[in-house]
Amino acid sequence: MSRRAKETDTQPYGHAVGNLIDQFATLPGIGRKSAERLAHFILNSNESEAMKLAEAIREVKQTVRACSRCFNLTENELCAICSNTQRQQDLLCIVEQPKDVRTIEASGVFRGLYHVLQGKISPLEGIGPEDLTLDALVRRVRLEGVKEIVMATNPTLEGDGTALYISNLLEGDDVKITRLSRGIASGSVLEFANREMLADALKGRQEF
Numbered sequence: 001m002s003r004r005a006k007e008t009d010t011q012p013y014g015h016a017v018g019n020l021i022d023q024f025a026t027l028p029g030i031g032r033k034s035a036e037r038l039a040h041f042i043l044n045s046n047e048s049e050a051m052k053l054a055e056a057i058r059e060v061k062q063t064v065r066a067c068s069r070c071f072n073l074t075e076n077e078l079c080a081i082c083s084n085t086q087r088q089q090d091l092l093c094i095v096e097q098p099k100d101v102r103t104i105e106a107s108g109v110f111r112g113l114y115h116v117l118q119g120k121i122s123p124l125e126g127i128g129p130e131d132l133t134l135d136a137l138v139r140r141v142r143l144e145g146v147k148e149i150v151m152a153t154n155p156t157l158e159g160d161g162t163a164l165y166i167s168n169l170l171e172g173d174d175v176k177i178t179r180l181s182r183g184i185a186s187g188s189v190l191e192f193a194n195r196e197m198l199a200d201a202l203k204g205r206q207e208f
């Protein structure tokens with residue numbers, strides 16, 4: 001069988017289009033059909049429009065990194081929140097992902113700093129405590145005079161397990177550990193909580 005015939009079977013549009021579809025299909029929530037639809041959208045858009053997307057991806061990968069203090073996303077050494085001296089410096093909110101910082105900031109009621117774990121302990125996915133930013137967290141608690149930690153990991157089995165692990169880790173430290181009150185339904189994900197719900201959960205936080 002000729003190479004061309006084989007390509008026709010597995011990649012009806014040729015290598016470049018097949019590759020683009022494969023790349024889109026790696027994105028979360030994008031199945032094969034959607035990946036194909038996106039690839040055709042790019043094929044049909046004009047070159048400068050398509051290049052804006054390529055450029056945006058390139059720029060974000062080259063300029064955005066984790067804040068050296070809290071692991072939130074930033075284009076600088078320190079993120080905007082860590083750089084803001086008006087914020088309460090001895091109050092830390094622990095979240096799984098940078099997008100959770102954004103969610104809590106949108107509630108407008110938290111005035112402390114954050115610590116982004118960059119994930120959650122998940123034995124099923126092979127993610128252990130050593131894969132999270134826990135060393136940096138312990139260092140911060142000891143060196144920055146942190147007085148209270150608000151656990152804002154997701155109210156899921158893994159989020160709760162991660163919060164419990166951290167509270168054990170900090171058992172000997174003189175720091176008060178609280179958890180968002182259960183205004184947020186168990187099993188729900190932080191990013192889907194609405195603003196009022198989050199504000200209530202923060203105000204009503206309870207000792208862990």
Ligand SMILES: [Zn+2]
Pocket residue numbers: 067068069070071072078079080081082083
């Ligand atoms: Zn930061």
